[in-house]
Amino acid sequence: MDVFVMGLAVHPPASRIADKRLEEMVFDTARAALDDAGVHRSQIDHVTIAGCDELDGRSISSMLLAAPSGALLKDEVKCTDSGLTAFCLGAMKVESEVLDLGLVVSWSKPSTAPVEDVMRMRCEPFFTRPIGINMSIADGLFAQGLAEAYGIDETDATQAVIEACGRAVRNPRGMGRAAPPASQIAASPYLAAPLRKGHQAPITDGAVAMVLASAKWLSANPNARPLARVAGIGWRNEEFDLGRDRLTALAGFRAAIEDAVEMAGLESAGDLDLLELDCQTGWHAAAYEAALGHDVPLLTPSGGAFAQNPYFCMGLINAAEAVLQVSDRAGPLQIAGASLAGAHGSHGFAQQAHVAAIFERV
Amino acid sequence: MAKHQVAVIGTGQTKFKTHFPDKNYVELTQDAAKLAMDDAGVTPDDIDAIVFSMAPTQFMGVNDCDRWATSHVWGTGKPFMRVHTGGATGGSAFQAGYFHVASGVYRTVLVVGADRVAETPDAQHVLNLIWDRFYEHDFALNTVTMTALAAQRYMHRYGTTEEQFARVVVRSRGNAMGNPYAHLKGKITVDDVMNSPRVSYPYKRFDICPRSSGAAAVVLSNLAVAEEKCTRPAFVNGVSSITHSVFMGDRMGLWSETDFEDHDGFYLAARDCYRQAGITDPVKQIQVAELYDPFSTFQFPQMESLGFCGRGEGASKSDEGAWNLDGEIAVCPSGGTLCTNPIGVTGLVRAIDAANQVMGKSGDIQVKGVKNAVATAIGGSTQFFTCSILGDEPVAGRNA
Numbered sequence: 095m096d097v098f099v100m101g102l103a104v105h106p107p108a109s110r111i112a113d114k115r116l117e118e119m120v121f122d123t124a125r126a127a128l129d130d131a132g133v134h135r136s137q138i139d140h141v142t143i144a145g146c147d148e149l150d151g152r153s154i155s156s157m158l159l160a161a162p163s164g165a166l167l168k169d170e171v172k173c174t175d176s177g178l179t180a181f182c183l184g185a186m187k188v189e190s191e192v193l194d195l196g197l198v199v200s201w202s203k204p205s206t207a208p209v210e211d212v213m214r215m216r217c218e219p220f221f222t223r224p225i226g227i228n229m230s231i232a233d234g235l236f237a238q239g240l241a242e243a244y245g246i247d248e249t250d251a252t253q254a255v256i257e258a259c260g261r262a263v264r265n266p267r268g269m270g271r272a273a274p275p276a277s278q279i280a281a282s283p284y285l286a287a288p289l290r291k292g293h294q295a296p297i298t299d300g301a302v303a304m305v306l307a308s309a310k311w312l313s314a315n316p317n318a319r320p321l322a323r324v325a326g327i328g329w330r331n332e333e334f335d336l337g338r339d340r341l342t343a344l345a346g347f348r349a350a351i352e353d354a355v356e357m358a359g360l361e362s363a364g365d366l367d368l369l370e371l372d373c374q375t376g377w378h379a380a381a382y383e384a385a386l387g388h389d390v391p392l393l394t395p396s397g398g399a400f401a402q403n404p405y406f407c408m409g410l411i412n413a414a415e416a417v418l419q420v421s422d423r424a425g426p427l428q429i430a431g432a433s434l435a436g437a438h439g440s441h442g443f444a445q446q447a448h449v450a451a452i453f454e455r456v
Numbered sequence: 457m458a459k460h461q462v463a464v465i466g467t468g469q470t471k472f473k474t475h476f477p478d479k480n481y482v483e484l485t486q487d488a489a490k491l492a493m494d495d496a497g498v499t500p501d502d503i504d505a506i507v508f509s510m511a512p513t514q515f516m517g518v519n520d521c522d523r524w525a526t527s528h529v530w531g532t533g534k535p536f537m538r539v540h541t542g543g544a545t546g547g548s549a550f551q552a553g554y555f556h557v558a559s560g561v562y563r564t565v566l567v568v569g570a571d572r573v574a575e576t577p578d579a580q581h582v583l584n585l586i587w588d589r590f591y592e593h594d595f596a597l598n599t600v601t602m603t604a605l606a607a608q609r610y611m612h613r614y615g616t617t618e619e620q621f622a623r624v625v626v627r628s629r630g631n632a633m634g635n636p637y638a639h640l641k642g643k644i645t646v647d648d649v650m651n652s653p654r655v656s657y658p659y660k661r662f663d664i665c666p667r668s669s670g671a672a673a674v675v676l677s678n679l680a681v682a683e684e685k686c687t688r689p690a691f692v693n694g695v696s697s698i699t700h701s702v703f704m705g706d707r708m709g710l711w712s713e714t715d716f717e718d719h720d721g722f723y724l725a726a727r728d729c730y731r732q733a734g735i736t737d738p739v740k741q742i743q744v745a746e747l748y749d750p751f752s753t754f755q756f757p758q759m760e761s762l763g764f765c766g767r768g769e770g771a772s773k774s775d776e777g778a779w780n781l782d783g784e785i786a787v788c789p790s791g792g793t794l795c796t797n798p799i800g801v802t803g804l805v806r807a808i809d810a811a812n813q814v815m816g817k818s819g820d821i822q823v824k825g826v827k828n829a830v831a832t833a834i835g836g837s838t839q840f841f842t843c844s845i846l847g848d849e850p851v852a853g854r855n856a
Contacts, residue, residue, distance in 0.1 A: 141699075147540070148519045153512040153586045154542040157702045157836040167724065170699035170840070171548045174510075174520065174538045183537065183552060190558035191459045192695070192732070215519040218482075327561070331506075331536035333527045345533065353535075357561075442523050447536065 095327070095357070096309040097188045098320035099453065100195075101131025102414045104267050105301040107402035110205035116150065119301045121162035124199050127303035128164065132318065133195065138305070140169035140193045144180030144200035146406045148212040163199040163303075175329075176200075177302060178409030178439035178449040182327045184306055185451075194311040200407035201301035209297065209405070216443060218334070232336060232444040233294075234286025237377040239341030241288060244384040251293050251376035252279045255400065258295075258379055262397020266425050267415075269298060269402055279376075293376040300404030302411050321421040322453040325434070326360075328353025329449040336444055344385040346448040351386075351438065354450040360434070364389030366452065368419060368429055369436040370412035373398055374405075378445070382438075391436070395419070395427050409439015413451050420455040457732065458558040461850045463682035463689035464811040465675050466496025472639040472670035472796045474574045481516055482528040484570040488671035489529040492566065496675035497685050500530035503675070504562040508538040509549030509569030511800040511835070514582045516572040529568050529673075542586070543599075543748065544697070545569070546672070546803025547833025547842030551695045553676045554844075563678050570671035571800035579667050586836070599750070600664060602704070602837060604656040607753035609708070609717040611658065614756075614768035618658045621752040622649035624774060625662050625794060628749075631781065632791025634820035637805075639668045639796040649752075658753070665750035665797035672801040674808055679850060690811035693828075694733035694845035698725040702837050719754070721841030722761035722832065730763070733845040735828065738763045742845075744786045744813045744829035745779075746806040750793045755779070758832065759787065762843070781823060789813070789821040803833025807844055814846045 103126030105111075105119055114122070128135060143163050147155045156172040163170075169187075173180035177200030184198040210228040217223035240246050259273030279292030312318060330353070332346040351363050363369060363386055371394045373379035383393060396415040399408055416435035418424040424432075433455040440448050468491025470484060479487070493499065506529060508522035518524055522538040525531075541548040546569065553567040573579050580598040587597050610616060623646060632641035644662070652661040682689040698721035700714075701707060707716035714720030726738075735741050745762065749755050756770025764785060765773045773779060779787035788794070790809040793802055810829035812818045826848070833842045 147512060151589075153514055153582055154540070154836055156541065157586055157839065158588070160699045160836075160839075161701050165699045166701055167698060167721075169697045169728075170541075171539050171552060171697065172541055173552075174522075174540045179537050183539075183555065186555045186559035186561050189459065189561065190555050191457065192555070192558060212519060215517075216523065218518055218524045220480075329535045329537065330533060331523075331526050331531055333532040334524050335527070349533065442520070446523055446526070 095185060095189050095324045097185045097324040098307050098312060099322045099324065099417050100305040100307045100318060100320055101127050102304045102417055103127040103130055104411060104414050107269055107298040107300040107404065109298055111203065111299040116201065116203050117158055117162040120159050120199060120201050123301040123303045124162065124164045124197055127197060127305050131305035133305060135164050138164060138168060138195045138197055140187055140196040141165035142171055142180045142184035142187065142196060142198045144173045144177040144407065146174060149202060149204055149207045149406060151207060164197050169193060175447060176409050176439050176441040176449060177407030178413055178451060179329055181410055181413055181451060182329055182449060185324050185327055188306050188308045191308065194308040196306050197303055198306060199303040200410045202404035202406035203299045204297050204405055205299050230285040230289065233375055234289040235336055236341050236444040237289045239338060240377055240381040243342035244381055246377065246380045248288055250380045252276050254379035255279055255293055255376035258394065258397050258400040261395055262401035264426050265397050265401040268397055289375060289377065295374055295399035295403045297405050298402045300402055302407050302414050320456050322417045323456050324451065325454040326354035326358030326452040331447045334446060341444060344381065347382060347385055350448040350450045354452045358452040362389045363436065364391055366391040366434045366436045367432040368392040368395055370394050370396055370415050370438065371398055372408050372412055372439045392429060395429060409437065409449050412439060413437035416453045420453050457851065460558050460560045461679040462554050462557045462676055462692040463679065464692065464846065465677050465682050465686040465689050466492045467674050467808040467811055468492030468495055469637050469672040469805060469808055470670040471637050472668040472798055474667060474669060476669050481521055481570060481572055482525045484671040485525045485568055486528040488570065488673040489566060489568045492673035492675050498564065498675060502564055503566045505535035505556050505565050506531045507549050507553040507565060507567045509546050509567060509801050509804050510538055511540055511542055511545040512582065515579060516575045541840040542835030543799055544803055544833040544835030544840040544842050546801045546805060547844065548697065550804055550807040550844060551697060551842060554692050554695050557676050557678050563681050565676045566673060567676065567804060568673035569801040569804060571798040572669040573667040573799055574669055600659060601656050603751050603753065604659050606717040606838060607658050610753060610757055616756065616771045618650065619646055620771040620775060621663060622646040624752045624755050625649045627780065628788055628791050628794040631789050631821060632795040635790045638791045639666050641791060641795060663752040665794050668796050668798040670798045672804045672808055674804065688815050690814035690846040691850045692844060693847045693851045694729035696725045696728040697842040700839040702839055704837060716838060717757060719757040719761045719838065722758055722843060725841045725843040726762045729843040729845050733847060734851060735845065739784060742785060742828045742830050743826045744789060744810060744823050746790060746810040746829065746831045747788055748793050748803060748806055748833045749788060750797050752794060755787060762830065786823040789823055803842060806831040806833060810846050814848050
């Protein structure tokens with residue numbers, strides 16, 4: 095794609111950001127991304143935002159949050175799937191050559207929302223809602239399926255958590271939590287067997303923004319320096335019903351990554367220097383690695399969701415980490431010479447949908 | 457100018473009514489998807505990606521109901537995303553689908569959605585929840601009272617009367633009689649409107665849209681697919697949207713650059729859209745306007761901001777018959793949003809009705825000689841504005 099990342103910002107995470115309203119978080123993040131890109135709000139011509147009304151607690155949350163996102167009197171649209179899905183839409187808007195310079199902004203402040211109640215209301219009213227399925231139970235079913243399909247057990251999931259936390263603690267944009275001992279994870283309560291509380295990445299508050307530009311805008315602004323080129327994007331949905339195949343095939347995960355890889359002109363995900371995965375539990379981390387097969391790049395050097403986990407925009411956080419890698423700005427996590435970095439996000443019950451983006455050094 | 461020309465090659469909509477006791481939400485979405493694909497002569501395998509159109513899910517009671525609908529619209533395994541800009545959602549979804557194709561990332565895209573606004577016993581209570589919890593909920597603000605305030609300001613500024621708004625209702629209900637999908641329709645008089653129960657000054661019941669349920673879908677494609685599948689596509693020659701502040705108080709008075717009762721966002725959106733489509737004189741070049749007009753007061757400021765007449769001239773134009781089916785420009789030949797408002801897809805229905813006029817398949821409401829049609833949508837606190845231009849010829853110089 096002829097789409098370039100000009101700047102980005104990641105809001106410092108916290109379990110609960112109590113000293114700012116959500117619109118202040120969003121404004122600070124969007125403003126920081128514009129500053130990072132060295133552009134003024136008056137220069138952008140569009141904003142693509144991603145937010146979840148139900149987690150934000152307003153029926154049309156973009157009414158309040160569009161302006162803090164930079165969208166006052168701009169072309170703007172809200173995507174309700176995930177931050178990384180909005181990124182894909184924003185990239186297509188720039189690639190269309192109708193629009194040239196835009197922001198992608200996403201946020202999540204689940205500390206103020208009853209997350210499991212929101213997830214339970216995602217169930218349709220006839221079958222799944224009466225039996226009380228929520229996010230943890232859906233993830234538990236997912237873990238059961240993975241255990242059967244890939245031979246992953248609790249020890250593997252626990253080890254994946256410890257390894258992810260070991261990387262996450264070095265991430266200056268993360269929470270800085272140390273890895274818990276295996277015994278602590280193993281002793282944590284079951285949420286939905288075989289998923290234990292200790293297997294989950296703790297949810298945090300956070301926000302993230304990126305500035306995207308077209309090749310035409312870059313030509314007209316020769317002093318501007320892009321951080322990365324968007325080489326490929328892909329996103330796929332799986333079916334809603336939590337059947338055995340749906341839970342074990344990881345078809346959407348594979349297809350989204352394959353789409354992005356193909357658009358980037360690569361042979362496989364193994365051509366990437368690194369891939370930041372959205373792993374909400376240790377089970378996911380182990381399963382995704384197994385699903386990638388032998389052709390696995392370095393996975394999730396940032397620690398991913400175990401570094402910070404603003405649930406709705408975790409995929410876009412991963413994209414920010416990938417851009418930082420190919421622009422030599424990842425700090426203590428920097429992979430020397432990283433030139434191709436991938437990012438993955440997922441959303442929906444038991445990861446119904448997957449999104450991927452690939453960034454190339456410029 | 458977009459990298460790739462985009463065209464509408466198929467449309468589909470269900471009938472709209474208050475309740476569908478015999479179908480659930482996802483079955484409605486499936487009906488519309490099949491109608492649009494059949495109309496386009498494509499099968500689910502031909503669809504590369506799907507955009508889902510759905511506004512607040514509180515009306516129908518399932519969070520992120522698009523995920524439930526995935527398989528029903530043949531979206532399993534496909535790229536699929538939902539957009540939501542309140543009442544403007546359908547317009548935004550149409551434009552999101554446009555960018556899928558205009559970017560060259562996909563060739564053929566299905567835009568589909570449904571709403572069941574009457575599933576909730578009080579939609580206006582849900583619409584009170586769009587406002588700020590601390591400062592605005594207790595003012596009884598909802599979309600009726602919010603727009604009534606704007607209408608009062610418009611009347612004060614331009615001297616418009618309730619009877620002039622009532623004539624819009626009479627025209628719309630009459631137009632809707634030729635639309636088999638419309639929710640409200642019929643021959644009514646200005647007195648009928650004026651004598652309907654008062655709701656919020658200047659609104660009476662007949663000044664306000666119904667709570668509609670139903671579904672709509674459209675198939676968009678690039679030029680190569682359009683040439684293969686469709687003898688008379690509607691080309692999407694311009695798209696634009698403008699977002700304004702949620703705060704109405706910031707959009708009026710001495711220090712404001714614009715005024716909220718004028719539907720000010722359309723002034724900017726329309727000009728960008730016209731620039732893309734090569735429209736320099738909208739009165740002469742556009743034959744049909746399918747407007748987002750859930751209230752009788754919406755047509756005048758919207759037509760003014762779209763450049764069809766000067767500020768404050770809308771009511772007199774309407775009275776003169778300039779916006780009748782045989783007037784200068786046919787305004788809402790479908791009956792518009794005043795007669796049918798399934799919020800999550802209303803903007804999409806506007807685009808469909810505009811496309812059908814360009815494609816010459818509007819049946820009893822077909823306007824003669826349509827070369828260009830404009831479709832609009834509005835959402836939030838009358839703050840999200842989308843504008844799309846459909847034409848019978850592609851804009852010259854674009855790629856396939």
